[in-house]
Amino acid sequence: MGLPTKDVVGVLSDNMRMRGSVLPVPARRATRWARQLGLPKGGPTVIYTGMMYQIIPYIGSLSRLQARVGASSLARFSGLARIANRASRGYGLTLVARPAREERAELDRVPANVVRLLRQAGVDLGYLYEDDLYTGALAYDLGSDQVVASHARRVAAAFARHGVREVITIDPHTTNMLRSVYPRLVEGYDVRVRSYLEVLAERTGEERPPSARRAVVHDSCVFARYEGVVDEPRRLLAAAGVEALEPLQAGPYTWCCGGPAESLYPEKAAAVAGERVAQLSAVARDCVTMCPICLVNLRHASGGELAVRDISEYLLDAGRSEAVVAR
Amino acid sequence: MPAVVSSALADELAVLGEFDAGACMNCGVCTAVCPLGLDLLPRRLLRHAVLGMTERVQEESEAVFSCLLCRACEANCPAGVHIAEDVRLLRRWLLGKWEEAH
Numbered sequence: 001m002g003l004p005t006k007d008v009v010g011v012l013s014d015n016m017r018m019r020g021s022v023l024p025v026p027a028r029r030a031t032r033w034a035r036q037l038g039l040p041k042g043g044p045t046v047i048y049t050g051m052m053y054q055i056i057p058y059i060g061s062l063s064r065l066q067a068r069v070g071a072s073s074l075a076r077f078s079g080l081a082r083i084a085n086r087a088s089r090g091y092g093l094t095l096v097a098r099p100a101r102e103e104r105a106e107l108d109r110v111p112a113n114v115v116r117l118l119r120q121a122g123v124d125l126g127y128l129y130e131d132d133l134y135t136g137a138l139a140y141d142l143g144s145d146q147v148v149a150s151h152a153r154r155v156a157a158a159f160a161r162h163g164v165r166e167v168i169t170i171d172p173h174t175t176n177m178l179r180s181v182y183p184r185l186v187e188g189y190d191v192r193v194r195s196y197l198e199v200l201a202e203r204t205g206e207e208r209p210p211s212a213r214r215a216v217v218h219d220s221c222v223f224a225r226y227e228g229v230v231d232e233p234r235r236l237l238a239a240a241g242v243e244a245l246e247p248l249q250a251g252p253y254t255w256c257c258g259g260p261a262e263s264l265y266p267e268k269a270a271a272v273a274g275e276r277v278a279q280l281s282a283v284a285r286d287c288v289t290m291c292p293i294c295l296v297n298l299r300h301a302s303g304g305e306l307a308v309r310d311i312s313e314y315l316l317d318a319g320r321s322e323a324v325v326a327r
Numbered sequence: 328m329p330a331v332v333s334s335a336l337a338d339e340l341a342v343l344g345e346f347d348a349g350a351c352m353n354c355g356v357c358t359a360v361c362p363l364g365l366d367l368l369p370r371r372l373l374r375h376a377v378l379g380m381t382e383r384v385q386e387e388s389e390a391v392f393s394c395l396l397c398r399a400c401e402a403n404c405p406a407g408v409h410i411a412e413d414v415r416l417l418r419r420w421l422l423g424k425w426e427e428a429h
């Protein structure tokens with residue numbers, strides 16, 4: 001049994017209002033993936049992480065922490081966690097959670113993979129570094145619209161300040177917020193938003209190399225049902241020599257990974273993830289995800305039964321083997 | 328005990344956003360396909376909201392906040408109800424009630 005719903009929602013909303021993210025992490029941590037890449041700051045086209053790949057490992061750790069606190073006698077003092085989080089300096093309770101170093105390193109690799117893939121496809125792009133802010137996706141899902149609206153204006157102001165006209169996103173939640181939600185929250189918002197999967201698919205020809213490997217595709221609910229991104233990952237995988245296998249529920253009828261319930265009801269999230277792992281592992285041992293929430297949740301639920309990797313790793317693998325062949 | 332039917336809650340939700348649960352025809356497909364197996368969501372819960380049963384909705388906050396917003400129900404809804412957005416509006420409404428009491 002975890003902490004009461006209203007306490008956890010309160011902590012997340014307070015963080016969003018006070019610290020600009022449901023789970024604030026220091027900018028140097030959130031931007032360290034970009035070291036060595038030499039990305040210019042700002043410009044007409046930027047990659048935008050929305051900090052999702054960087055903060056998701058903390059959500060898993062924080063929910064395990066809150067489950068432990070909830071099981072202790074502290075849970076009797078309703079509101080205590082919220083008071084402690086408000087009163088603490090800096091980053092609040094987030095840094096109490098300590099995700100595994102390997103998991104953080106793996107998720108940090110994804111935005112760097114995406115930059116490499118976009119560069120291979122001839123896309124010039126910049127990065128906003130400390131102004132690449134969390135979009136407020138989880139707070140919006142929880143219904144904290146007013147807090148998110150005021151934050152969205154800050155994000156839009158950062159775009160204007162850095163001359164951004166086009167944003168290339170990585171994960172489905174940031175894509176949905178910037179493309180479908182922000183236009184309703186920010187007056188005059190006029191930024192073109194596309195996922196890197198859409199950008200790459202547009203630039204990919206019809207040639208199909210023979211498949212060197214096979215993997216089952218787990219569609220993100222938000223990509224498939226909110227943003228209509230279904231064909232693009234399949235086209236890219238085919239072009240990368242990966243045979244995309246379909247689980248029982250796929251594409252517009254995909255089955256959730258359970259992750260959205262993780263911060264409030266970890267047991268429910270684990271049950272949904274367990275069912276999805278069974279559907280996926282019935283088809284293949286290798287699994288492709290395209291969202292950090294799906295990646296972490298399915299991996300934890302599978303206990304090693306399923307080898308879950310981000311789609312960017314599969315796409316980059318193909319580039320690497322082509323380079324070896326060319327040499 | 329008979330419930331007192333009122334449009335007051337639906338009216339409050341309509342101020343927050345486009346609450347379209349009134350289009351639900353109670354077929355139950357949403358419940359059948361819900362990954363969480365939420366017996367309550369969305370059909371009964373939305374009915375409680377449409378009928379103005381505010382106390383029931385407040386008692387059902389765990390179901391409201393458990394919803395994954397995954398839209399599996401919407402992909403199968405024959406009435407085209409925007410179920411996930413309706414649930415999000417219920418969250419906004421509940422947050423408002425909690426803040427009032429805070």
